[in-house]
Amino acid sequence: MKRPMFRVRIVLILLLAACDGPPPATPEQGARELIDAIGRPVSVPEAAQRVVALSELDLDAALALGLRPVGASNGRGSQHPPRYLGGRVNGIDSVGDFAQPSLDRIVALRPDLILAGGQSDPAFLEQLRAIAPTVVSFYPGEHWQDSVRRIADAVGRQQAGSQVLEEYRTLAARLREQLKAHWGESVSIVRLTPNGPMYMLGDAFAGRVLTDLGLTRPPAQRQPGAGHGAPLSREVLADIDGDWLFIGNFAPDPHGVAALRDEPAFAELRAARLHRVREVDAALWTVIGGPLAAKTLLEDVVSAFHAVESGS
Numbered sequence: 001m002k003r004p005m006f007r008v009r010i011v012l013i014l015l016l017a018a019c020d021g022p023p024p025a026t027p028e029q030g031a032r033e034l035i036d037a038i039g040r041p042v043s044v045p046e047a048a049q050r051v052v053a054l055s056e057l058d059l060d061a062a063l064a065l066g067l068r069p070v071g072a073s074n075g076r077g078s079q080h081p082p083r084y085l086g087g088r089v090n091g092i093d094s095v096g097d098f099a100q101p102s103l104d105r106i107v108a109l110r111p112d113l114i115l116a117g118g119q120s121d122p123a124f125l126e127q128l129r130a131i132a133p134t135v136v137s138f139y140p141g142e143h144w145q146d147s148v149r150r151i152a153d154a155v156g157r158q159q160a161g162s163q164v165l166e167e168y169r170t171l172a173a174r175l176r177e178q179l180k181a182h183w184g185e186s187v188s189i190v191r192l193t194p195n196g197p198m199y200m201l202g203d204a205f206a207g208r209v210l211t212d213l214g215l216t217r218p219p220a221q222r223q224p225g226a227g228h229g230a231p232l233s234r235e236v237l238a239d240i241d242g243d244w245l246f247i248g249n250f251a252p253d254p255h256g257v258a259a260l261r262d263e264p265a266f267a268e269l270r271a272a273r274l275h276r277v278r279e280v281d282a283a284l285w286t287v288i289g290g291p292l293a294a295k296t297l298l299e300d301v302v303s304a305f306h307a308v309e310s311g312s
Contacts, residue, residue: 030046054095055098055116062115067155071095075287084281144205172213175213175298179215180214185215185243186242189248197260245277274308
C-alpha cells in the first residue's frame with residue numbers, strides 16, 4: 001500500500017472512532033456479497049440502514065424503494081438535491097457536490113453502505129471503502145432499470161425493486177396507448193449551456209424513457225453514448241431539431257432559453273414552427289435518473305403533448 005493512502009485510511013479510522021451514532025454493520029450482524037457495476041465483489045449489510053447516496057440515480061432509487069438515505073450529494077449543476085424530488089429529500093444531509101463530495105461529511109454520518117454510482121476515480125473509491133462498504137451502482141450507458149435492480153440488491157430491498165419497476169412499466173404502457181397518435185415522432189433533448197446548446201446522445205436516460213412511449217430521437221441524437229454532444233453554435237441548430245424540442249437549463253438565468261428563441265436559425269426549426277418547444281428541468285431531463293425521475297418525465301411529455309393538442 002502506498003504511504004499517502006495508508007495515511008488517509010488512518011485518518012478516516014480515527015474520525016470514525018470519534019463520531020457519535022451507530023457503528024457500521026459488521027459480519028456478525030449479517031452480511032452478504034454482491035458484484036457491483038465495475039465487477040468488484042463487495043460485502044454489504046443484509047439490510048442497509050444508514051446509506052449515503054452519491055448520485056442522482058442512487059438517491060432517486062433509494063427513495064423509490066422506501067429507504068431514506070442519511071446523506072446524499074447535490075444534484076449536478078445545483079447546490080441542492082434535484083428539484084423534482086421535492087419534500088422527499090427533507091432531513092437528508094448534503095455531503096457536497098457530485099463531482100467532489102466531502103469525505104469528512106460522509107464519515108460523520110457513520111454510513112453502513114455507500115452507493116457511488118458514476119464515481120470512477122480509483123483513489124477516491126478506495127477512500128470511500130475505508131469508511132463503509134461501497135457499491136459502484138451503475139456504469140455509463142447501462143439501462144437505468146438494470147441499475148435500479150442493482151441498487152435494490154445492494155440495500156436488501158429486491159422485492160421492492162421489482163415492484164417499483166413493474167409499476168413504472170404499467171404506467172408507461174398506459175401512457176403509451178394514450179399517445180398512440182404520436183408514435184414514431186422524434187423528440188430532441190437539449191441541455192442549454194453558456195457555450196451553446198448540446199443534445200443528449202442515444203443512450204441518455206430521458207431518451208430511453210421516451211422509447212417506452214413509442215417516441216424516437218432525431219437522427220443526429222441516436223449515436224451511442226449516455227452523455228451529450230459538443231456545444232453547437234447558435235447559427236447551426238439543425239441537429240437539435242425534431243418534431244418536439246425539450247430544452248433544459250441548469251443555470252439560474254431565466255432568459256437563457258428566451259435568448260435562444262430569438263436566434264433566426266431557431267425560428268426555422270420544425271419544432272419551433274409547430275409551437276412544440278418546451279422548457280424543462282435539466283436536472284430531470286439531462287442526467288441519469290431513477291424510477292421517480294422516469295415517472296415525472298413521463299408526466300412532462302404527456303402534459304406537453306396534451307397542451308399542444310388543446311391549443312394551450
